[in-house]
Amino acid sequence: MGTLTGPVFMAQRSMLGFNNQTVVDKAPPEIHYMVDPYWYQFPPMNPLWYGILGFVIFCLGVVSISGNGMVVYIFVSTKSLRTPSNLFVINLAFSDFCMMLTMSPPMVINCYYETWVFGPLMCEVYALCGSIFGCSSIWSMCMIAFDRYNVIVKGLSAKPLSITGALIRIVGIWLFCSIWTFAPMFGWNRYVPEGNLTACGTDYFTQDWLSRSYIVAYSFFVYFLPLFMIIYSYYFILKAVSAHEKTMREQAKKMNVASLRQGNNDQSAENKLAKVALMTISLWFMAWTPYLVINYAGIFQLAKLTPLFTIWGSVFAKANAVYNPIVYGISHPKYRAALFQKFPSLACTGEPAPGGDAQSTTSGVTTLTDNDKTNA
Numbered sequence: 001m002g003t004l005t006g007p008v009f010m011a012q013r014s015m016l017g018f019n020n021q022t023v024v025d026k027a028p029p030e031i032h033y034m035v036d037p038y039w040y041q042f043p044p045m046n047p048l049w050y051g052i053l054g055f056v057i058f059c060l061g062v063v064s065i066s067g068n069g070m071v072v073y074i075f076v077s078t079k080s081l082r083t084p085s086n087l088f089v090i091n092l093a094f095s096d097f098c099m100m101l102t103m104s105p106p107m108v109i110n111c112y113y114e115t116w117v118f119g120p121l122m123c124e125v126y127a128l129c130g131s132i133f134g135c136s137s138i139w140s141m142c143m144i145a146f147d148r149y150n151v152i153v154k155g156l157s158a159k160p161l162s163i164t165g166a167l168i169r170i171v172g173i174w175l176f177c178s179i180w181t182f183a184p185m186f187g188w189n190r191y192v193p194e195g196n197l198t199a200c201g202t203d204y205f206t207q208d209w210l211s212r213s214y215i216v217a218y219s220f221f222v223y224f225l226p227l228f229m230i231i232y233s234y235y236f237i238l239k240a241v242s243a244h245e246k247t248m249r250e251q252a253k254k255m256n257v258a259s260l261r262q263g264n265n266d267q268s269a270e271n272k273l274a275k276v277a278l279m280t281i282s283l284w285f286m287a288w289t290p291y292l293v294i295n296y297a298g299i300f301q302l303a304k305l306t307p308l309f310t311i312w313g314s315v316f317a318k319a320n321a322v323y324n325p326i327v328y329g330i331s332h333p334k335y336r337a338a339l340f341q342k343f344p345s346l347a348c349t350g351e352p353a354p355g356g357d358a359q360s361t362t363s364g365v366t367t368l369t370d371n372d373k374t375n376a
Helices: 007-014 029-034 037-041 047-077 086-113 119-152 163-186 209-254 269-299 307-330 333-342 363-375
Strands: 191-194 199-202
Touching (some): 029 119, 029 191, 047 086, 047 307, 047 333, 086 119, 086 163, 086 199, 086 307, 119 163, 119 199, 119 209, 119 307, 163 209, 191 307, 199 209, 199 307, 209 269, 269 307
Antiparallel strands (some): 191 199
């Protein structure tokens, strides 16, 4: 990589115009060796962007920390919610809670100073925390989807998930994520300041094979593989529920009744589950795809990345911690009932949700489907 004070970089600085200012100028000297030479070609960002960025990440942090903290508290303190399947929901909320607790405050402070101010070690720790909690969140979502696949698609032939089995899978998630996130600390790629230097992440500008191979391998095991598993799971879940709904309609027609469902809820389980699946996959793309594109654009030199563009890609990834409590918590009927009991002013409905041992993200649909099977 060469020294940051070499003739090439000084020449680049001299081409930037008045005062030769760059986005790196405000960075403390002790982190200059971590800053990729690529960022020296950009002038300082407008201070207004730092204010907007700091405000957005502050709001995301408050919502995510309070939302995920509430999900963990309610699931842990409500006996009927302490099921094996819900351990994955708790792990997801815990990962998102920790991610924003460690990501939001430092970034807000850095936005105030308009650069990274916590030194080289904390830069690596910051990036490591974001990586390990983000990875755990992604694979927790994957385990939730696969658990629903096991229950709904395989049905009675599936092996019931036990508390021990769920805990083993959760420990496996953290061990798997630790391998990938600690690797840059030992020389496979590295953690560096990125964008406008208010956050740190993986090095996606170094062009050697070792750095590139990490980005490609990491993206496969932490983006493409879990995404494929989630789409695969929800595809067959929708297929199974659709077949069941068709059978229900045919049986109702033979019995000359409008519906075999009890109550006044005329929305089919198929439609409910389709909405959950669509929301899950859509939010996945919204959150993680921009950051993946940024990493690939860097290692393969596909486009010119600017500090502003890259830092907003990082914010989008962090925003996923805000979506998850909504998708995996509020869509859970027994969670809504417990929320009404413990925090009436924050409840999503005017009255507690009906009972039933819902066990995962699509538990409202699963409970309905199981009842329908009994009535069929």
